[in-house]
Structure formats: structure tokens, C-alpha cells
Amino acid sequence: MENQTYNQIVNFIWGIADDCLRDIYVRGKYRDVILPMTVIRRLDVMLEDTKEKVLAMKKTLDDAKVDNQWPALINEADVAFCNISPFLLKDLTSRPNKQKMKTDFIAYLDGFSPNVQEILEKFKFRNQIDTMIDAGILGSVIEKFISSDINLSPRPVYKDAAQTILRHPALDNHGMGTVFEELIRKFNEENNEEAGEHWTPRDVVExxxxxxxxxxxDQIKDATYSCYDGACGTGGMLTVAQDRLLTLAERRGKKVSIHLFGQEINPETYAICKADMLLKGDGDQAEHISYGSTLSNDGNPTRQFDFMLSNPPYGKSWKTDAEKMGGKKEILDTRFNTYLEGGEEMAMIPRTSDGQLLFLLNNVAKMKKGTELGSRIAEVHNGSSLFTGDAGSGESNARRYLIENDLVEAIISLPENMFYNTTQETYIWILSNHKEERRKGKIQLINATQMKTSLRRNMGKKNCEISKEQQKTIVKCFMDMEENEYSQVLSNSEFGYWKITILHPKRNEDGSLATDKKGKMVPDKSLTETEIVPFNYAGGINGFLEHEILCYAPDSWINTAVTKIGYDLSFEKYFHTSVADRSNQEILTELTALQNETQSLLSEILGGAINDN
Structure with missing residues (x-):
């Protein structure tokens, strides 16, 4: 099906909102009706051919007094769902009064199988029925969706009985998914402040x-792979990943299948994700989408995945999750706690104001071990994950765990204003537990901040995109792993440091050193200071002490009991471009010009005032 046909369908459905809902709903609430009705109509047309068979099976099962009927009924429907009401949507267009319309429509909705009921519940669609009934628009909305001007069916529609003149092409599962994604995209554009919370721009996902x-x-085999997103929103990352893997496999003559898994906490976006899976015919995949918080109620605690992509919420409090997990200081979840080589426990729990690193640790905990490919992760974060947190903090400990276990392949800095509801700098983290030999012990930093194309029209705060060619350039930069103006390849140790505490002796009034009863120097607490010592400093801590401290304060020493290890990553350190200093003459010339301009303006003002008098 051509894009023009997709656009016609999307525009027709969009027009339903303008035609039927305009005076009843504010524009931002159109989606509350249109999205669930689109889902319902697609499900409805997929059940038309088997409706009588399902109802006959229902009667047989009732007569036999079978309790658990859904598996048999769904099997009879020949799709992943069914409806046991006596109605199809086309049966509900005309009713003698509002009450009859309401009763029959509710009976129709109640007839859907449990997997559809959950979607309707999360959409809160039943909350809209009274509004539409009272306004008298429910029948009009249904008539629009079953109109001969639109075909949401997997079967073609013809103009003639001989079926020789095509009116509408069939809309297959992939096509329906595309239509649905376009509707979501348009609604997100209408609600810019909300869009970025649930939807990652397509260029970033690709x-x-x-x-x-x-x-x-080139290592893809005839096999089954799994892909997971612990903050899946509407499921866009999962479906793009699925399409990309299938395409790469087909080009290499491989036959693969991919199982999608995800979790989402927002009820509406969860419903959209599950509906999208059902609309594409992926009944099993829809069952793999879990509802609730990935942090405090992990829907996949024992699963491991081949590939993981995610855009977790950043700058968002996870205090409620922390309380559900027993309080921040009492969290024992092994995803967020680890042990050092000496057996010392190391908590990786960040401040409750921002939980994005927890999503990354959740993914790391689900990496496959012992397989040929291991697992690969791509995750979007803001700058906080790179540097927030002092040595020994949860954030720094998380970075320490990732880097010391050699999991970080690369971090890519994206252009500003790439997302819909934030202007913050964003970064893609690439992780693997099966690094190529050339990447072992190293992290590649890629500065892609200038690889962008301006949009003709802003989408919220998003004013640019990464074009297909620019995407290829970034991927090539990553694959080549060469050092240039956009790429730096650095040792893991480059990002580590010791935070040491320097003690200075207390002195008596005569300037002599004060000693305790055992003859040891007593530290002067007022003179205590801390220093940062990079791991790569020549001679390490002792070298730093000798060259940076003792030469100025020979009686100083380090309190080794409180030395802490920290990790942070700074793009500015490696890609900072300094502005050339301006000469004194340039500055003087500019100041003189400004002075002359100011004097001229004053003369005009004062001269005008004199003339007026």
C-alpha cells in the first residue's frame, strides 16, 4: 500500500474528530474517543467473517456448561481475540432512542475477550459513552467508522459485484500498524507537552x-531473538527494532523471528501499545507487554533478552517506587545493588528525584550471558547520567559498575532540541557484554551535536531531526571507531578518579606540631580539604601527594579510611572548542563605536527636546 493511501485513511479518521467531536470535546481530548474507536473498528472488521461461527461455538459451550470458554472461542475467531455479543458495529448505527443505543453499545463492548477488555479499561473508553450518548453523537461516530469511504479491513473492497474494480485496497496488519502510529503521531503533535513523555522521535529510534x-x-543466524523495552510507551521502539532486524536478516538470506517484550506504567500508552500489537496481528506479542512500574514491579524478573532499547523518563521522581520497595535505604533489589571484588556491597541507587540510571541497570540485569552475541543495549539519557553524583554516590557507583565491568561501548551526544518537550542535551548509551576485541577496555565518545537538519515546522520544542544520511554518518563513525573531530576512543580508566581527603596538622601557639599521647600528629579539622585524583595521574595517589601537596605542605597526609572512587564522563573535556581571544585593539575599536553611537542617540534625543520647547 502506498503512503498516499495511508495518509488518506489517517486524514479521514482525523476528520471524524473535527466533524463529530468539535463542539463536545476540547481538541486535546479527541484522542480519548478516536484512538479506542479506531482499535474497535479494526477488531470489528477482523471478526466479521467468523462472527456466526463464534456465536455457534458459544451456544455449544453454553449447552455443555463449559466454564473457561475463551480459548475455544478465540480459536474459532481465527485471530487473537473475539466478541461474543450478537452485534457488529454496523448493527448499531440506528436505535429508537438514546437508552437503547447505550445499552446495545455497552453489550457490544462487553462481548470482547479479556485481552481487549484490558485495553478498553486502560483507555477508560467507557467513561466517554455517557458524554457521546448525551450529545447524540455516538451513532454519528459509528457511522463514520463503518463508512464505505474508508476500509480498515484486511480484505479489499470493490466497486462492483464481479470484484473487478477496486475501491479500497486491503489494509494488512503492518499497514494498520502504520495508520495507528500516524494517528498517535498527529495526536502527539497536537499535545506537544505530552508527546515527549511517551513517544521518541522516529529518527532517534531508527x-x-x-x-x-x-x-x-553479519552474525545474524536463522534463529529467534528477543527485544525488550522497560519504558515502552506506545511500543514504537519495539516495532522499529523488529522491522530493522527482519530487514537485515532478509538481506543476508536469514529467516528470523523476534519476540517483543515491554513494560509501561501509563495506562493510556499501555493500552495503545497492546492495541497496536493486536492490530498488527501479534496476539502473543500483546501478552508480552506488562503494565506497571518496571522499577518496583518488574514484569520480567527472570527473563533475559538479546536486544534492549529504551528512552526512560529523566528528571522524574521515583520516590513512590522507592517507598514501595521499602524505602531508598532499604532497597535490596539485586538489579540495583552489587558487590566489589573484596565482597563489599556497593549500592547503585540514585537520588529519588531522577531514576533514569535505574532503567539502565534494569536492562543490564537482563543481559544474556554465555551466548555468542551476548546482549546489546541502546538507551537515551540526559546529561545527568554522565556526571551527576559525587564519588561513592549511587549515580557514580552505577557508572563505576558499568565501566569496570567493561559494558559501555559508546556514548553519542545528540543535537539539542531533538525531543518534543525538552531542550535538554541528550545522549545515546550503547552497551554490550560481548565487546569486539578492539573495543575491550575502551569507550568511544561521539559528538553528533551538529549532525542535524532543521524542520520546516517545529514539533513542540523539537526543531530539528537527524536525516537518513546523517544517521548513516553517525553509525559509520561508530563502526569505524576512528579518532577524529567527532570521535574519541578512550581507555575506561580515563573516566575514573579517587576522591581523597588531605589532613593538615594542628599546631600549637608557638607554631610547633601538636601531638597526641601516642606521639601522632593531630589533624586540624578546619584545614581539611578534598582533592580529585584521576586514575591516570602519573604515580596515582602517592604521585599526586608528592607533586601537588607535599611540596607546599610537607607535613600533610591522606586519610586513607575515607578515600572514595568515582566515575564521570565529560564531553566538553574532549570536544570543547575554545573561542579565540580577541585583541585589545579589537575590543577598543568596538567600545569606541558603541560610545559614538550612544553619543549620537543622546544628541538626537536632547536636540529634539530643545526644539519641542
């Missing part, structure tokens, strides 16, 4: 998919 698949594309 780039992330290529960054995890391209390095291992």
Missing part, C-alpha cells in the same frame, strides 16, 4: 536500532 543491530548484522 538511529538507536542501527547502533545495536549493525555491528552484529
Amino acid at each position: 538511529l538507536m536500532a542501527d547502533l545495536i543491530f549493525m555491528p552484529i548484522a
Whole structure:
């Protein structure tokens, strides 16, 4: 099906909102009706051919007094769901009064199988029925969706009985998914402040998919793979990843299948995700989407995945999750706690104001071990994950765990204003537990901040995109792993440091050193200071003490009991471009020009005032 046909369908459905809902709903609430009704109509047309068979089976099962009827009924429907009401949507267009319309429509909705009921519940669609009934628009909305001007069916529609003149092409599962995604996109554009919370721009998702698949594309086998997103929103990342892997496999003559798994905490976006899976015919995949918080109620605690992509919430409090997990100080979840080589426990729990690193640790905990490819992760974060947190803090400990276990392949800095509801700088983290030999012990930093194309029209705060060619450039930069103006390849140790505490002796009034009863120097607490010592400092801590401290304060020493290890990553350190200093003459010339301009303006003002008098 051509894009023009997709657009016609999307525009027709969009027009339903303008035609039927305009005076009843504010524009931002159109989606509350249109999205669930689109789902319902697609499900309805997929059940038309088997409706009588399902009802006959229902009667047989009732007569036999079978309790658990849904498996048999769904099997009879020949799709992943069914409806046991006596109605199809086309049966509900005309009713003698509002009450009859309401009763029959509710009976129709109640007839859907449990997997559809959950979607309707999360959409809160039943909350809209009274509004539409009272306004007298429910019948009009239904008539629009069953109109001969639109076809949401997997079967073609013809103009003639001989079926020789095509009116509408069939809309297959992939096509329906595309239509649904376009509707979501349009609604997100209408609600810019909300869009970025649930939807990652397609250009970013495509780039992330290529960054995890391209390095291992030639190693793809005839096999089944799994892909997971612990903050899946409407499921866009999962479906893009699925399409990308299938395409790469087909080009290499491989036959693969991919199982999608996800979790989402927002009820509406969860419903959209599950509906999208059902609309594409992926009944099993829809069952793999869990509802609730990934942090405090992990829907996949024992599963491991081949590929993981995610855009977790950043700058968002996870205090409620912390309380559900027993309080921040009492969290024992092994995803967020680890042990050092000496057996010392190391908590990786960040401040409750921002939980994005917890989503990354959740993914790391689900990495496959012992397989040929291991697992690959692509995750979007803001700058906080790179540097927030002092040595020994939860954030720093998380970075320490990731880097010391050699899991970080690369971090890519994206252009500003890439997302819909934030202007914050964003970064893609690429992780693997099966690094190529050349990447072991190293992290590649890629500065892609200038690889962008301006949009003709802003989408919220998003004013640019990464074009297809620019995506290829970034992926090539990653694959080549060469050092240039956009890429730096650095040792893991480059990002580590010791935070040491320097003690200075207390002195008596005569300037002599004060000693305790055992003859040891007594530290002067007022003179205590801390210093940062990079791991790569020549001679380490002792070298730093000798060259930076003792030469100025020979009686000083280090309190080794409180030395802490920290990790942070700074793009500015490696890609900072300094502005050339201006000469004194340039500055003087500019100041003189400004002075003359000011004097001229004053003369005009004062001269005008004199003339007026």
C-alpha cells in the first residue's frame, strides 16, 4: 500500500474528530474517543467473517456448561481475540432512542475477550459513552467508522459485484500498524507537552536500532531473538527494532523471528501499545507487554533478552517506587545493588528525584550471558547520567559498575532540541557484554551535536531531526571507531578518579606540631580539604601527594579510611572548542563605536527636546 493511501485513511479518521467531536470535546481530548474507536473498528472488521461461527461455538459451550470458554472461542475467531455479543458495529448505527443505543453499545463492548477488555479499561473508553450518548453523537461516530469511504479491513473492497474494480485496497496488519502510529503521531503533535513523555522521535529510534543491530548484522543466524523495552510507551521502539532486524536478516538470506517484550506504567500508552500489537496481528506479542512500574514491579524478573532499547523518563521522581520497595535505604533489589571484588556491597541507587540510571541497570540485569552475541543495549539519557553524583554516590557507583565491568561501548551526544518537550542535551548509551576485541577496555565518545537538519515546522520544542544520511554518518563513525573531530576512543580508566581527603596538622601557639599521647600528629579539622585524583595521574595517589601537596605542605597526609572512587564522563573535556581571544585593539575599536553611537542617540534625543520647547 502506498503512503498516499495511508495518509488518506489517517486524514479521514482525523476528520471524524473535527466533524463529530468539535463542539463536545476540547481538541486535546479527541484522542480519548478516536484512538479506542479506531482499535474497535479494526477488531470489528477482523471478526466479521467468523462472527456466526463464534456465536455457534458459544451456544455449544453454553449447552455443555463449559466454564473457561475463551480459548475455544478465540480459536474459532481465527485471530487473537473475539466478541461474543450478537452485534457488529454496523448493527448499531440506528436505535429508537438514546437508552437503547447505550445499552446495545455497552453489550457490544462487553462481548470482547479479556485481552481487549484490558485495553478498553486502560483507555477508560467507557467513561466517554455517557458524554457521546448525551450529545447524540455516538451513532454519528459509528457511522463514520463503518463508512464505505474508508476500509480498515484486511480484505479489499470493490466497486462492483464481479470484484473487478477496486475501491479500497486491503489494509494488512503492518499497514494498520502504520495508520495507528500516524494517528498517535498527529495526536502527539497536537499535545506537544505530552508527546515527549511517551513517544521518541522516529529518527532517534531508527538511529538507536542501527547502533545495536549493525555491528552484529553479519552474525545474524536463522534463529529467534528477543527485544525488550522497560519504558515502552506506545511500543514504537519495539516495532522499529523488529522491522530493522527482519530487514537485515532478509538481506543476508536469514529467516528470523523476534519476540517483543515491554513494560509501561501509563495506562493510556499501555493500552495503545497492546492495541497496536493486536492490530498488527501479534496476539502473543500483546501478552508480552506488562503494565506497571518496571522499577518496583518488574514484569520480567527472570527473563533475559538479546536486544534492549529504551528512552526512560529523566528528571522524574521515583520516590513512590522507592517507598514501595521499602524505602531508598532499604532497597535490596539485586538489579540495583552489587558487590566489589573484596565482597563489599556497593549500592547503585540514585537520588529519588531522577531514576533514569535505574532503567539502565534494569536492562543490564537482563543481559544474556554465555551466548555468542551476548546482549546489546541502546538507551537515551540526559546529561545527568554522565556526571551527576559525587564519588561513592549511587549515580557514580552505577557508572563505576558499568565501566569496570567493561559494558559501555559508546556514548553519542545528540543535537539539542531533538525531543518534543525538552531542550535538554541528550545522549545515546550503547552497551554490550560481548565487546569486539578492539573495543575491550575502551569507550568511544561521539559528538553528533551538529549532525542535524532543521524542520520546516517545529514539533513542540523539537526543531530539528537527524536525516537518513546523517544517521548513516553517525553509525559509520561508530563502526569505524576512528579518532577524529567527532570521535574519541578512550581507555575506561580515563573516566575514573579517587576522591581523597588531605589532613593538615594542628599546631600549637608557638607554631610547633601538636601531638597526641601516642606521639601522632593531630589533624586540624578546619584545614581539611578534598582533592580529585584521576586514575591516570602519573604515580596515582602517592604521585599526586608528592607533586601537588607535599611540596607546599610537607607535613600533610591522606586519610586513607575515607578515600572514595568515582566515575564521570565529560564531553566538553574532549570536544570543547575554545573561542579565540580577541585583541585589545579589537575590543577598543568596538567600545569606541558603541560610545559614538550612544553619543549620537543622546544628541538626537536632547536636540529634539530643545526644539519641542
